[in-house]
Amino acid sequence: MPKEILIVDDDPDFVETMEIILQGNGYKTRTARNGEEAYEKVKEKVPNIILLDIMMKTKTDGIWVSEKIRSDDKLKEIPIIMITAVNKDSDMAKFHLGQHEDMEYMPVNVFMEKPIEAKDLLKEIKKLIGRP
Numbered sequence: 001m002p003k004e005i006l007i008v009d010d011d012p013d014f015v016e017t018m019e020i021i022l023q024g025n026g027y028k029t030r031t032a033r034n035g036e037e038a039y040e041k042v043k044e045k046v047p048n049i050i051l052l053d054i055m056m057k058t059k060t061d062g063i064w065v066s067e068k069i070r071s072d073d074k075l076k077e078i079p080i081i082m083i084t085a086v087n088k089d090s091d092m093a094k095f096h097l098g099q100h101e102d103m104e105y106m107p108v109n110v111f112m113e114k115p116i117e118a119k120d121l122l123k124e125i126k127k128l129i130g131r132p
Contacts, residue, residue: 002026002027002028002132003027003028003048003049003129003130003131003132004027004028004029004030004045004047004048005022005027005028005029005030005047005048005049005050005051005125006029006030006031006032006038006041006042006047006049006050006051007019007022007029007030007031007032007051008031008032008033008034008035008037008038008050008051008052008053008056008062008065009031009033009051009052009053009056009083010033010034010053010056011053014053014114015031015033018051019031021118021121021122022125025122025132026131026132027125027132028132030045030047033056034056035056035061035062035064035065035068038050038052038065039065039068039069042069042075042078043075046074046075046078047078048078048079048129049078049079049080049081049125049128049129050065050069050078050079050080050081051081051083051121052065052066052080052081052082052083052108053082053083053084054082054083054084055084055085062082062084066080066082066107066108070107079109079110079128079129080107080108080109080110081108081109081110081111081112081121081124081125081128082108082110082111082112083112083113083114083116083121084111084112084113084114085113085114109128110124110128112124
């Protein structure tokens with residue numbers, strides 16, 4: 001049975017591109033458009049890994065989702081790859097990723113900046129969950 005990846009992003013073009021790449025490499029995919037929908041889908045059926053956008057148009061962004069997942073004993077071991085257009089060295093990313101003195105560290109396994117190369121994403125997924 002193929003390993004399942006939950007893609008969480010409010011950009012339908014990005015989601016479609018990820019589905020094409022991942023399904024073309026043998027993975028099964030599900031999608032969510034926002035953090036709340038993602039959390040509900042994770043509770044319904046636990047994916048092998050989550051690809052998670054950091055900033056979405058709703059109040060339940062990627063940070064909210066990762067915090068909810070990491071605080072749930074049944075879900076906290078799910079690998080998360082944070083994919084974002086926010087440069088990881090920017091002040092905003094440092095603040096959101098807990099590198100700011102007033103914030104706790106936000107646990108994600110990998111942080112990748114958009115645009116991402118398919119081969120780099122697949123390499124990270126294979127490190128975390130193996131082949132499909």
